[in-house]
Amino acid sequence: QVQLIESGGRLVQAGGSLRLSCLISGPNFSTYYVGWFRQGPGKEREFLAVAGWTNGGAYYSDNVKGRFTISTEYAKTTVYLQMNILEPDDTATYYCAAGRPGIDYYSPHDYPYWGQGTQVTVSS
Secondary structure (H helix, E strand, O other), rough: OOOEEOOOOOEEEEEEEEEEEEEEEOOOOOEEEEEEEEOOOOOOOEEEEEEEOOOEEEEEEEOOEOOOOEEEHHHHHHEEEOOOOHHHHHOOEEEEEEEEEOOOOOOOOOOHHHHHHHHEEEEE
């Protein structure tokens, strides 16, 4: 079992940037893929990006490709989500989640481990 803690969410103006962090701990944490999701008010949880620790591969939702970048820092057991050119529609609670290789990375239901979330608010 692994534990995840998100941080970095805050109020930011439209057009600005923000970097979220996801600290992961637990045995064999590097065997998990880590995904970022968000959930806005009255909306379903939405996939944003996912990455593994060893092969450098990453996958993105079409909604954020080119604006958001996921990266991993093994020494700090942390996964980042760099978000640029933020828009008011990006306002949401952002979550990181961990799942084993082979799951449907786009489906939140396939991730067994979740952080508590961090709030991002983008003002216009």
